[in-house]
Amino acid sequence: MTADRPKVVIVGAGFGGLTVAQSLARVPVDVTVIDRHNYHYFQPLLYQVATAALSPADIAWPIRGILRRQRNTTVLLANVTGIDVDACSVRAGPVDVPYDFLVLATGATHSYFGHPEWATVAPGLKQIEDATSIRRKVLLAFEHAELTDDPDEQRRLLTFVVVGGGPTGVEMAGAIAEVAHHALPAEFRRIDPHAARVILIEAGPRLLPTFPEDLSTYAHRALERMGVEVRTLARVTNCDEAGVDLEEARIEAGTVIWAAGVVASPAGAWLGVEQDRAGRVKVGPDLTVPGRPEIFVIGDTATVTDAAGKPVPGIAPAAKQMGRYVADMIAAKVESRPLPGPFRYRHQGDLATIGRKAAVVKLKSVHLTGFIGWLFWGFAHVYFLIGLRNRAVVAFSWLWNYLTYQRGARLITDGPAMQMMARDEKTRALPETAEGGARSGRDQARSGATDWR
Amino acid sequence: MTADRPKVVIVGAGFGGLTVAQSLARVPVDVTVIDRHNYHYFQPLLYQVATAALSPADIAWPIRGILRRQRNTTVLLANVTGIDVDACSVRAGPVDVPYDFLVLATGATHSYFGHPEWATVAPGLKQIEDATSIRRKVLLAFEHAELTDDPDEQRRLLTFVVVGGGPTGVEMAGAIAEVAHHALPAEFRRIDPHAARVILIEAGPRLLPTFPEDLSTYAHRALERMGVEVRTLARVTNCDEAGVDLEEARIEAGTVIWAAGVVASPAGAWLGVEQDRAGRVKVGPDLTVPGRPEIFVIGDTATVTDAAGKPVPGIAPAAKQMGRYVADMIAAKVESRPLPGPFRYRHQGDLATIGRKAAVVKLKSVHLTGFIGWLFWGFAHVYFLIGLRNRAVVAFSWLWNYLTYQRGARLITDGPAMQMMARDEKTRALPETAEGGARSGRDQARSGATDWR
Incomplete structure (x- = not known):
């Protein structure tokens, strides 16, 4: 029935891969989308899952549902485990899926600059599971600080280090500061979450290096106003269970979050073709692999210099534009129409949020900051969510968080809740009096329940 | 400052424990609530998380936030690991917490009737993690059926067995049937989710044995109308990776869900006191442990015959009533007022939902079924949720599910997504033609994308 229609196989249903599939809806091809998750997710809001503002299902949709x-x-x-480029076949779990056109849009993961062992102590934020695991880690730090009576350990547990001053690092640092300073203080009796330290570390001279300098300066000041310690020109030399080493200092920290480097997924290795230092496949101006006109690589998996000579950034709008281009190219080939010219990237702007009523927005010559920037950021993100349901739920959650300062998704799930306590596993009585503990005078004044015996 | 106020320690923040804590808000005592989770959750709606209608955060709240x-x-x-009843101290993680009054409200878990090894293949539904793990299992069954081309394996994967015909079993069976027959069919190309079998097994002569007989009959018929196969007087003799054995038959099934027996958590063992067959502590008419007037046991952890001579059922309203009674008793002792009489349970009714527009409700002499019962069930459950935010989100989600037949929380997360595929891990090509596969004629007609080569 459709046996002679060309077969398009798309690996990865992120922004790039999903756009290819959707753009091929009315083209006479058979499309197969392969992903190792059953959902597409909106990565720009992942940090809100990691900081308990949204639930995973608020920013994710079953791929089957979308298509x-x-x-x-x-x-x-x-799981795709390999590609046979001569037989034109993708090995996906237990099956081999043949293709006439192949699109690789498998995204990127964290790079620890040659220190893969840091991954266990300094998780990054790329997947839904990363977000729930960081959420667990951040919330458990407060819980364990409340349980211990060792003041050094409390201080360590209440120190949060974010490595990397790009948009993800800025957003994480701002959101953790809000959780510590606004959402939690009324809920603890033995510690004061206000005392939590949030430290943002950037190796370069300024935050948000891809933004104009005035917006970097604004972000720096806004974070400091929120109580975040920003350290630029600081390089991490080691991460371990108990903290991080910088070139000139050691920071004892209960939580370290990695938002520094990315490396492409192994698509280049599957193909056995040339990659750049970050593992990205070097593609031609038509986004195909040199010598393989039937194989396209897009999004964070590819390194592209567009027709205007500019390197294309690794952001969602770029992946979507590449996805539309590839779908046009395949449609033109299938329908024997003239092929489109080389890929041309149109940069629409840059957005990053810092916290409540603070964001930076660059649109061509317009720079927005503060409340206006924050509103623009919020509307833009709700607009780009898929489906009325998630738009409504996210907008409602944000309004709720804004009005109440509460966070709705503060569950510690999915993992061994007690694992961090191994450090602290001596049985002992809680202190008899306030003096025996680590509480500040303020904390005692706030609490009528600090005495244990 | 508060050193001489009596100390009340509550272990477990379910319906019973949380009610004790809330009822002691204005009593001159220092209360400590210990739970192994950071959240209280609304167990009656757990099956909706397991069947992707709601997200975990929709039915759970941080205990700290509530209090x-x-x-x-x-x-x-x-984690509470033991109680020293002579020293009046609870061992909780790394600390010993002293008490003057102790309330144990630690709930119950599944009982596999002497076959603990069934737990790995037939998960029960008591915790949030159980719900997300069942959700993963159910959704993966459809995914793996779509990937395989062995018709026997497809049939097995698309067979869902629910063991136990009480409210949880009835609700799970109805909800899985709705997912299979309404939410998923349009989304698969190689299998027909309509063909999924849902089998509900009950050892006794009728479903919902604690309900009046007319409501049992209604539930049985309503489930059959929804396509559920109901087998009463059927006893499970074995569960394994590939299915279940009944006394007179074998059912090959990809998913087995256990909703049959419960056993109390180990509070009785901590105390070293008399328990019934289900591990529940036998308490006196004032809910204290015999010989220990300072230790109360409530909710599913206790076996209670109330002042009217009736055994108290293991449901949320009973746990809450016990919680209020215990708080009154502690307040009376602390304030040297006359003690309340023996505990008296007031049964308010029974509710169970079956599916879209079908539920059974018994309120004293009123029996409701069908759409009216379903509306009553929905309003009652939204009313008992904590907090405006979750009420709004749950009501919105239900309205959305009702109007669209879609389920909003269909994410496969938290686990090794591919683990079930180990059974099927031979690499092979997908069939060349429809005849090579397992698709029904209907399925071919529905799909324009079933040919792989």
């Missing part, structure tokens, strides 16, 4: 009405498209949940 | 304004109360996230 359900697209009758030429099949979705497979499978 | 934040109660200045006499401290919350600890810790």
Whole structure:
């Protein structure tokens, strides 16, 4: 019935891969989308899951649900383990899926600059599971600080280090400061979450290096007003269970979050082709692999210099533009129409949020900051969510958080809740009097329940 | 400052324990609530998390958040590992917490009737983690059926067995049938989710044995109308990776869910006191442990015959009533007022939902079924949720699910997504033609993308 329609296989249903699939809805091809997750997720809001403002389901949708009405498209949940470029076949879990056109849009993961062992102590934020695991870690730090009576350990547990001053690092640092200073203080009796330290470390001279300098300066000041300690020109030389080493100092910290480097997923290794230092595949101006006109690589998996000579950044709008370009190219080839010219990237702007009523926005020559920037950021993000339901839920959650300072998704789930306590596993009585503990005078004044015996 | 106020320690922040804490807000005692989770959750809606209608955060709240304004109360996230009844001290993680009054409200877990090894293949539904793990299992069954081309394996993967015909079993069976027959069919290309079998197994002669017989009959018929196979007087003799054995038959099934027996948590063992067959502590008419007037046991952890001679059922309203009674008793002792009489349970009714527009409700002499019962069930559950935010989100989600037949929380997270595929891990090509596969004629007709080569 459709046996002679060209087969398009798309690996990865992020912004790039999903856009290719959607743009091929009315093209006479059979599309197969393969992803190792059953959902597409909105990565720009992942930090809000990591900081308990949103639930995973608020920013994720089943890929099948998004593509359900697209009758030429099949979705497979499978791990791709290799590609046979001569047989034109993708190995996906237990099956081999043949293709006429292949699109690799497998994204990127964290790079620890040659220190993969840091991954266990300094988790990054790329996947939904990363976000729930960071959420667990941050919330447990407060819980364990409340349980211990060792003041050094309390201080360590209440120190949060974010490595990397790009948009993700800025957003994480601001959001953790808000949780510590606004959402939690009324809820603890033995510690004062106000005393939590949030430290943002950037190796370069300024935060948000891809933004104009005035916006970097604004972000720096706004974070400091929120109580974040910003350290630029600081380089991490080691991460371990108990903290991080900088070139000139040691910071004891209960939580270290990695927002510094990215490296492409192993698509280049599958193909056995040339990659740049970050593992990205070097593609031609038509986004195909040199010598393989049937294989496209897009999004964070590719390194692209567009027709205007500019390197294309690793952001969602770029991945979507590449996705539309590739779909046009495939449609033109299938329908024997003239092929489009080389890929041309149109930069629409840069956005990053810092916290409550503070964000930076650059749109061509317009720079927005503060409340206006924050509103723009919020509307833009709600607009780009998929589906009315998630837009409504996210908008409602944000309004709620804004009005109440509360965070709705503060659950510690999915993991061994007690694992961090191994450090502290001596049985002992809690202190008899306030003096025996680590509480500040302020804390005692706030609490009527600090005495244990 | 408060050193001579009596110390009340509450272990477990379920319906019973939380009610005790809240009822002591204005009593001159220092309260410590210890739970191994940082959240209280609304167990009656757990099956909706397991079947992707709601997110965990929709039915759970941080315990600290609920009790934040109660200045006499401290919350600890810790595992209780033992109680020293002579020293009046609870061992909680790394600390010993002394008490003058102790309330044990630690709930119950699944009982596999002497077959603990069934727990790994037939998960039960008591915790948030159980719900997300069942959700993963159910959704992966459809995904793996779509990937395989062995018709026997597809049939097995698309067979769901629920063991136990009480309210949880009825609700799970109905909800899985709705997911299979309404939410998913348009999204698969190689299998037909309509063909999924949902089998509900009950050892006794009728479903919902604690309900009046007319409501049992209604539930049985309503489930059959929804496509659930109901088998009463059927006893499970074995569970394994590939299915279940009944006394007179074998059912090959990809998913088995256990909703049959409960056993109390180990509070009785901590105390070293008399328990019934289900591990529940036998308490006196004032809910104290015989010989220990300072130790109360409530909710599913206790076996209670109330002042009217009736056994108290293991449901949320009973746990809450016991919680209020214990708080009154402690307040009376602390304030040297006359003690309340023996505990008296007031049964308010029974509710169970079956599916879209079908529920059973018994309120004294009123029996409701169908759409009216379903509306009553929905309003009652939203009413008992804590907090405006979660009420709004749950009501919105239900309205959305009702109007669209979609389920909003269909994420496969938290686990090794591919683990179930180990059974199927031979690499092979997908079938060349429809005849090579397992698709029904209907399925081919529905799909334009079933050919792989």
